[in-house]
């Protein structure tokens with residue numbers, strides 16, 4: 306008997322298993338044979354805008370993704386570098402073979418995780434309340450986490466060719482209704498797509514713009530040396546579509562499964578195929594195409610930005626119209642996949658199903674798109690399944706201090722009508738939810754899990770040192786001195802300090818780089834500290850003013866959002882409109898915050914609930 310059994314060994318599944326194993330429970334992953342753990346069927350990269358923050362949150366909560374991305378990282382970049390620290394995100398190009406190998410090595414080194422390579426055909430609950438999972442054998446478990454990605458009734462499309470499968474070369478899973486008769490899927494199926502893969506030696510790189518790896522980007526795992534590279538580094542290259550490329554696509558509109566009615570499912574608006582771009586922006590011909598290596602020893606590159614389900618000969622034609630790709634050889638053609646997704650309004654914030662206690666869902670099966678979103682949910686589902694086995698308090702992240710919290714509240718508050726992906730604008734509090742202060746934000750959640758692993762000791766020390774350095778900045782005064790200022794600015798410019806000020810005040814000066822300035826101050830006192838700690842304090846001080854101003858407001862919002870509500874009572878109240886009652890009884894919000902996010906809820910309803918009149 307397993308304590309926690311996970312179906313699926315993708316990004317969600319391995320996080321669920323890894324966090325569960327930290328509670329010393331008996332954990333199993335049952336996953337289709339022939340697909341490596343943590344494999345990357347689409348873009349060979351981890352992180353990105355909003356997603357880099359999620360990877361660091363996963364890392365600070367004790368997850369795997371940051372460790373694996375560092376080990377398999379072959380090109381590092383900071384996105385939005387020219388913008389403020391709040392929206393900067395790290396992105397790492399990964400060797401996808403190495404990433405999956407590292408996942409296999411790490412998971413197989415954990416003694417209390419068993420990996421079973423079988424396809425699951427049926428799940429049921431026995432009379433003792435345990436789940437029975439039927440693969441080649443029958444397995445019993447107390448809690449079940451389902452992370453089956455794009456495999457539920459998966460159907461692949463390239464032009465008019467259609468095959469069954471969860472991704473190219475892989476079997477599909479039976480539909481959700483065959484796995485569990487009581488779980489409701491979304492009315493619409495979802496769709497995602499991937500570009501053709503090109504042979505790396507068939508590209509003329511001299512015609513493209515090189516993007517080397519940036520040595521100043523920090524590793525994701527907080528206990529790795531921040532700037533150490535664990536794999537050899539390579540470059541990516543930038544190509545561009547042109548008028549001819551877009552014309553080829555527009556001329557073949559009727560052959561595109563997305564536009565001729567063959568694909569009925571809905572794709573992600575924020576991750577458009579090249580066909581979507583051609584018809585959504587008819588005036589635009591130039592779109593970026595990033596040529597990304599898939600691995601150090603793999604022969605293929607991934608042309609990011611031109612995912613497509615057009616027929617093979619059309620893919621050949623439009624790819625070869627791009628400067629530098631005139632002789633490109635397509636090794637694997639692009640395709641789209643349609644699949645069933647769970648209606649996430651039936652899930653609690655713990656990702657447990659409302660009507661089937663002990664059953665959790667995480668990852669792409671919940672209608673999200675992206676490895677990071679999947680991994681973040683996997684960690685939350687796995688942790689909650691384990692905490693529930695142990696009879697402990699659940700792990701629920703707030704949207705006010707984490708992107709994972711934003712995502713889960715968004716998912717559980719509305720039936721999704723298109724694939725969901727994270728970006729910084731989804732958060733109301735993005736000045737605070739930054740990459741640099743992740744440990745600060747996640748440490749209290751991690752501490753509440755009651756674990757005592759090396760990560761916990763590292764974070765506890767970081768957390769207490771943060772407050773010491775913070776106080777140091779408040780009480781230490783800097784005298785007027787242009788010489789010190791020149792040293793601090795790090796850009797060779799100096800400004801006369803008009804008054805004596807504390808280090809905290811100094812760090813808020815717009816013309817200073819706060820990290821360089823704090824480092825210089827500490828050097829002048831002969832103090833040497835962990836550079837990540839210095840960064841966190843320096844950037845936090847920079848945003849102090851803005852954050853303090855919104856803190857009061859947020860405190861009130863947070864209190865109200867966290868207020869537990871009785872949805873059953875509200876959905877039968879005569880003081881609430883019929884339409885709102887219907888929506889509330891369908892979505893079953895547990896908190897005021899969730900109620901607020903439901904589409905179509907009237908201000909009057911919110912007002913009576915907020916006033917605790919119900």
Ligand SMILES: Cc1cc2nc3c(=O)[nH]c(=O)nc-3n(C[C@H](O)[C@H](O)[C@H](O)COP(=O)(O)OP(=O)(O)OC[C@H]3O[C@@H](n4cnc5c(N)ncnc54)[C@H](O)[C@@H]3O)c2cc1C
Nearest residue numbers: 313314315316317336337347425454456478668669675679
């Ligand atoms: C064609 C394609 C294009 C994509 N495009 C993008 C993109 O552009 N951008 C992006 O961010 N993300 C994209 N993705 C999504 C990305 O792959 C997923 O977000 C991510 O892999 C989801 O992780 P997951 O753990 O939920 O599922 P997966 O990584 O898909 O893992 C699912 C696991 O479940 C197992 N499984 C399924 N059914 C069963 C069963 N019955 N029994 C046992 N095991 C089972 C499978 O073996 C697999 O290991 C794409 C995926 C595909 C397939």
